[in-house]
Amino acid sequence: MTIPRSSLPRRAPRRTAAAAVVAVAVAGLLAASPASSAEDAGDRAGAGAQAAPDIPLAGVKAHLTQFQSIANANGGNRAHGRTGYKASIDYVRGKLDAAGFVTTLQQFTYSGTTGYNLIADWPGGDANQVVMAGAHLDSVSSGAGINDNGSGSAAVLETALAVSRAQLQPAKHLRFAWWGAEELGLVGSKHYVNTLPTTERAKIAGYINLDMVGSPNPGYFVYDDDPAIEKAFKDWYAGIGVPTEIETEGDGRSDHASFKNAGIPVGGLFTGASRVKTAAQATKWGGTAGQAFDRCYHSSCDTTSNINDTALDRNSDALAHAIWTLGTGATPEPGDVYENTADVAIPDNGAAVTSTVAVSGRTGNAPAALRVGVDVKHTWRGDLVVDLLAPDGTAYRLKNSSSSDSADNVVATYTVDASSETANGSWRLRVQDVAAQDTGYIDSWKLTF
């Protein structure tokens, strides 16, 4: 089904976090309106977003079988600098070329040998809003690397092929990547990001990383980085009733770090490596407590037998949901509103309270005339001090206290020069009642970019 581009909305629709304590992560990346479950997100993916297809597990596993055959025919591995790696690249590239992608083979040198990154662009979409997904294709030298990271590579490949099968015409430009020499220190992805012109880097609205997504004793971990990407994954898993945990050992340990270090919003999925599954985790996810998520991590037994099909299938489908949701949403525009309508009680003559609005998927800094709409219900508003806190914690005073201002409620729009602040991140409204008697609450507040 081809969606004429004209039918995709131009404006990012207003989104309001009705009950959420933390505001909806609203941004050019995430098109879905607040959804309680993946079905909701899938069925009513919000203005412009479309529901993703199921990614066939058989298709993903067929790629793993190919990776295994390649390793078997090339000294037992697919490591950087070895013939098995280039053969893996050639396999993936062949599939993508046949599916209509524009592929680019990027070479680099590490420890005296040539490495390769494979980049595949899906033609169309807003070239200034690039949604990327990637996985490292190299294994360690001790084995075939089927879970680490054939699983991520195959899931990203089959999702890209699903984009082609659907002849998707997303609002944003989709780019997929397979990295070399991750096992030697994120070498390929660092090379890609570091050699990307700054202007091109700024166009990447988000990067999604899949590294080990089919572990035999799986956990379901979601990277806690970009709120919009994290929400897309959490919505999907909530929709199938599977709890997730925040990925805590990932910072710096896979290719998303190369993008995060360049200030690009990142997210990803992970099913665990050598850490041991706890009893509590086994209760919620099944599997074996006291056993590593992947006992064959970096070992010769990391073969096609070292995969949990359910985990691989779920993560492939979750990735597709994220790509369809984030890629087919509206592009951020001036005038985009980011709002939190959750009530926050203000203690009388007490500690300050805050309310958060998460912004992501935008590029560059906030505007010089950032509008801050405040609605605080409170008798004798002179008791109140109100500040805007930027993502880095910088405070902008909006309202001072006053012993003479006995009127009720603070309903106002302030304009702040926030041009020195990055647009993406968690912005907070801070309110403190600094005088005894009279109470109230934050009713709602919003940022207009």
Ligand code: DTR
């Ligand atoms: N460094 C990855 C495996 C790995 C370990 N912890 C995490 C967390 C998030 C993603 C990946 C990983 C590798 O060996 O390829």
Ligand code: CA
């Ligand atoms: Ca599936």
Ligand code: ZN
């Ligand atoms: Zn590894």
Ligand code: ZN
């Ligand atoms: Zn890996």
